[in-house]
Amino acid sequence: MQTDSVLTPRSPLSSSMVAPALPQIARDLSITGSPTLISMTLSIFVLGFAVGPLLLGPLSEIYGRVRVLQAANLFFLIFNLAGGFAQTKGQMMAFRFLSGFGGGGPIALGGGVLGDMFLPEQRGLAQALFSLGPLSGPAVGPMISGFIVEKIDWRWIFWITTIADGIVQILGLFFLRETYAPKLLGDKVRRLRLETGNTKLYSIYDREDRSMRAIVTRGMIRPFVFLGTEPLCQIIGTYMALMYGVLYLLLTTFASLWVVDYGESSGISGLNYLAIGAGYTAGSQIGARMIDVTYRRRKAKNNGVGLPEFRIPIILVSAPVSVLGLILYGWSAQFKVFWFVPDLGIFIYGMGTLSAWLAIQTYLVDTYTLYAASAIAAAALYRSLLGFAFPLFANQMYAAMGQGWANTMLAFITLIIGVPAPLIFLKYGHTLRARSPMARKSKIIR
Structure with a gap:
């Protein structure tokens, strides 16, 4: 769990570290003309986030978490290193x-690992540790890279993160352990077959058709099954997409606010x-403590039976908190109020956003435990597509509307989605889960 938590922040961190360096990258690689093309240097990384989990999540349910995690990390390391040597905008x-x-x-894979390792009563705190990576990584990255750009060169952003990732990759070889039950039991069955000579041994997860083609086909289409047939996954994906899109939209314009409007150095x-x-x-x-406490209390009142919907009530508080933070940030930045006030607004926004994120991510893991990786991959497609798209119009939107009205609009959209969504989960979640073949299947063999 610790190694996976270390692996998780480094890719979101890399996604946003180029934000302070966009003017220098645009100059050196001749990315001129449209501000959208310059912003794409930042956001196209998140487009990879959208595509990668659709393949990697199902593969982890075929080959296990460790192999896929290590292979994906090596893939990231190679091309992140190459980014430091890019000579053209196409490269x-x-x-x-x-x-x-x-x-x-x-x-x-992180959500799947949590479902593998932790009981429902423990997942709130575990999810808190894990989720700090995807959400704090994009926030912390530009803080580090601002000094790199100012003191060294933008290419060292890629090289320093590659060195750090290489260290984590080596640690993973020694400390990462398999957690996926079907893979663990499958390995045990194969070992017992060799030891006993009994070829009739099988595990509860075995299926009639175990050919490689059938396994790969099932795994690859599973995220699209979630996207097309699971209303819970669709609603969750939409809400997560909004939060992620707003985050990257803010990140795209955050550096220029402080450099241009407040006159600060990079x-x-x-x-x-x-x-x-x-x-x-x-x-x-x-958020983690409130989620776990709420879950335990509602489980006790429900005759000891825990339900995924017990995660949801905190969103009814955290969504309005996020809205207040966005409004405070937007209007204080609009009038160039003392730096502490917009920072306070963005702090409040971050606090509310992560609390809501924890609740819905844990809800997804609780509902689709066995297939959590595929469910999260499906939700990640929504999330990452908006994370890619929102920054492309960020500069134009803030130029036209100003910080105040632009962030008020984002706050209003967050409110009209962030409040009805948890109410839908609370009222209809149990019914939707009962009708879901994937949720029933996961529950039966959990």
Whole structure:
């Protein structure tokens, strides 16, 4: 669990570290003309996040978590290193996309690992530790890279993260252990067959058709089954997509706010990202405890039977908190109020966002435990597509509307989705799960 938690932040961190360096990258690689093309240097990494889990999540349910995680991390390492040597905008875009593809491994597999290792009563705190990576990584990355750009060169952003990733890759060879029950039992069955000569031994997870073609086909189509037939996954994916899209939209314009409007240097402006990271840390600690306490209390009142819907009530609080934070940040930035006030707003936004994220991610794991990796891969497609798309119009939107009205609009959208969604889960979640073949199947053999 610890190694997976270390692997997870490095790809989201890499996704946003280029934000302070976008002007220098655009200059050196001749990315001129449309601001959208410049923003794509940042967001195309997240497009890789959308595609990668669709392959990596199902593969982990075929070959186990460890092999897929290590292979994806190596893929990320190679193309992230190549990004530091890019000489053209085409090379940069390609390397960023491919490194994002590999970087999606820990994101896709992390929820599945939590479902493998922790009981429902323990998943809130475990999810808090894991989720700090996908959400705090994009916030902390620009803080580090701001000083790298100012003191060294933007290419060292890629090389330093590659060195760090190489160290984690080596640690993973020694400390990562398999957690996926079907893989563990399958290995045990094969070992017992060799030891006893009894070829009739099988595990509860064995199926009639165990050919490689059948296994791969089932695994590859499973995320699309979730996307097309699972309303719970669709609703969760939409809400997560909104949160992720707003995050990357803010990240795209955050650096320029402090450099252009507040007159700070690249290095000093990066320190403002601490406000987002601190908000996420506070949200993880407060949210995790509230989620687990709420779950245990409702389980006790329900005759000892725990339900995934017991995770949801915190969203009814955290969604409005996120809205208040966005509004405070937007209007204080609009009028260039003392730096502490917009940082306070972004802190409040981060705290509310991560609390909601914990609840819905844990709800997804509780509902689809056995196929959590595929369910998360399906939700990640929604999430990462908006994370890719939102930054492309960020500069134009803020130029036209200003910080105040632009962030108020985002806050309003967050409110109209963030409040009805948990109410739908609370009222209809049990019915939707009962009608879901994937949820029933996961429950039967859990």
